[in-house]
Amino acid sequence: MSFGFSVGDLLAVVQLANKTRRDFIGAPSQFKAISEELRALAIVVQDVEIDLSGKQCSENEKNRLREISDSCCNVLSDTKKVIDNYKELAPFPDVKPNSMKKAWKRVNWEPQYIRDLRDRISTNIVMLNAFNGRAVQSSIARLMQHNERRQIGAILEWLSSVNYVTQQSDCLSRRQLGTGKWLLESMEFQKLVKEPKQTLFCQGIPGAGKTILTSIVIDHLDTAYGNDENVALAYIYFNFRRSHEQRMEDVLAGLLKQLVQGQSSLPDPVKVLYNQCYSNGRRPKLSELSKALRNVISRYSKVFIVVDALDEFWSTDMSHDLFLSEIFDLQTRFNIGFFATARPIPEIMTRFRGLSSLEITASRQDVKKYIQGNIYRLPRFVRRNSKLQEDIVQVVTDVVDGMFLLAQLHFDSLIGKQSPKAIRKALKSLPSGSCAYDFAYKGAMERIQEQVSDRKEMAYKVLSWITCAHRELTAFELQHALAVEVGERYLDKENIPDIEEMVSVCAGNTSARQSTSGFHVVTTK
Known part of the structure; x- marks a missing residue:
């Protein structure tokens, strides 16, 4: 093949595509589509190299092929960088203690970023096929798919701009490994997962760890059913600071977006809703969203809806009552597993009367795991003194009384201590009960003022x-x-x-x- 530049330039694309695709082994389900696109790109590049071998090309053809080759390398390089960012070194049970292997982080890649990378890869495939004069109909089909994906992205963004993925990743990253098992192994949670149309309401005092436990539940369900096309998962992190994004219409639109964004094509009711509203420059009505949501849910054998801090939806405009009515009505029609957390507010607890419920408190075992997992943050003299470590774990666990946030605050108050005596003195003064938070925050401010x-x-x-x-x-x-x-x-x-x-x-x-x-x-x- 005589292109006026090294054949290695083209072959490098094949090698990079294959290497990048191999890196998807063991990755979360979200990466499957990218892997398939990379495989298609590698095949097309190899076909071009074979078909043009020994042929003379014009200067324009050389330049065009060089541009396509550079474009392929750029998108593959960008994909490789992102893949590396989502991997971490982690020990595996079947390797020696001092050995490490690459493992995938448990994160959800941004759907829009997936679409952008797929669009770029697809565009390069189309350009290569067009250059080679082959598979014209296939190229047209890919261009149509490309345009359809762009349309899907535009409709999803119009439907809702709210994205809880980053918050889920953040909460999960702050989880101490091994905590939350008591909830996942509880009879009530197992019933939610295994039996149809179940609800589990978890109430807990402020600082008990409700949000972190919610992230654990979401991760567990995503791990168990992420590859099952018949099961869907949607979740909401309510926040009083997001009251402007928490109207009833916004919430239903957010649920609808999550339930359709993983599908290869949008259901017709969603397209119709977009066309009717967008052309008139208006947002969808509550009744329209509810109708579309019902249609989408009916396509799954089971849907899990997970909601954190329902009380912070309540604090905006009392919409929690309408929201719960909508969820419970959906549950009578379809197989929906509903998990929700909230503070113990009577107006909310009344709506869950007669349904499965649990009280969320920081279990002693979880608090111990948190402290033991963070001992490395304390001064060296603590790390060298196993008895002092045991005393820290014991005292902090005893005084927090089910408040996980308090365990974090009390632990942080020990970080700057300069001697074992100072540590033990601080442990003796750690308060419990209703005044504990005031004491902890006061201590934090005192350290700032010093x-x-x-x-x-x-x-x-x-x-x-x-x-x-x-x-x-x-x-x-x-x-x-x-x-x-x-x-x-x-x-x-x-x-x-x-x-x-x-x-x-x-x-x-x-x-x-x-x-x-x-x-x-x-x-x-």
């Missing part, structure tokens, strides 16, 4: 911004908010603070925490 003036001032600014904001701020937004100088007409980029420094000045404890979904203050709400 810093030099500049660090203390920045900490106050960080906490003020994320406390008073109407919604969670992204790291980028908070950085720029802190960079604004009163009286200055322009933003000086050299005044933008470092993210790690912003977290550090908050005294290294949970009074302010950065997550993948943004910055937020940890409170008992």
Whole structure:
């Protein structure tokens, strides 16, 4: 083949495609579509190389093939980078203790990002087929598929812009490995999973760990049924800071989006709904969303709906009653497993009377696992003293009384201690009961105030911004908010603070925490 450039350029595309595709082995189900596209790309590239072998090409053809080859390499390189970002080194039981292998992180890749990568790969396949003068009809079909995927993406984004994937990933990343098993193994949860039309309501006091347990439930269901096309999962993290996104119409639209975004094509009722509303420049009505939701749910043998912090939906406009009526009505018609958490508010608890329920508290075993898993954060003298470690685990577990957040706050208060005596003195003064949170937060603020003036001032600014904001701020937004100088007409980029420094000045404890979904203050709400 004489293209005026190395055959290796084209073969490199094949090798990179095959290597990238092999990396999908053991990956979550979301990556399957990308793997199939990569396989198709590798086959087409090989066909082009074989068919053009020994042929003379014009200068324009050489340039065109070079452009396509570069485009293929770029999209494959981008895909490879993203794959590497979603893998981590983790031990496997069948390898030696000192050996490590690559493992997939349990995260949900952004659907829009999947579509973008697939679109780019598909476009390159079409260009190669067109260049080679083969499979014209196939190329047309792929172009139609490409346009259809773009339309699906546009409809899903129109349906709802709310995305709980990053929050799910963040919550799950903060879970201490091994915690939450008591809930998954409970008779009530097993009944929810195995029997039709079941509801499990979990109420708990502020700080008991309801949100983290919700993320554990979502991950468990996704792991168990993620590859089952007949079972669907949709979830909601209610948040009082998102009241502007929590109208009843928004919630149903969000559920509908999650239930259809994994399908290869959108159900006709969703397309009809989009065409009717979009052309008239209006949002869908509650009755229209409810009708479309029923149609989509009917296509599955079972649907799980998981809702966290139902009380924070209640705190907006009392819509929780209407929402629960909708869910329970759906449950009478279809096989829906419904899991919900909330604080023990009488108006909400009344709606679940007679249904399966559990009280969520931080189990002693979970608290112990959390503390033991974080001992490495304490000073070295603690890590060298096994008796002191045992005392820390025992005392903190005893005083938290079912409040997981309190365990975190009490543990963080020990991080800066300088001696075993200081640790033991602090352990003796750890409070329990109703005043415990006030004591813990007061201690956090005292550690902030003990810093030099500049660090203390920045900490106050960080906490003020994320406390008073109407919604969670992204790291980028908070950085720029802190960079604004009163009286200055322009933003000086050299005044933008470092993210790690912003977290550090908050005294290294949970009074302010950065997550993948943004910055937020940890409170008992």
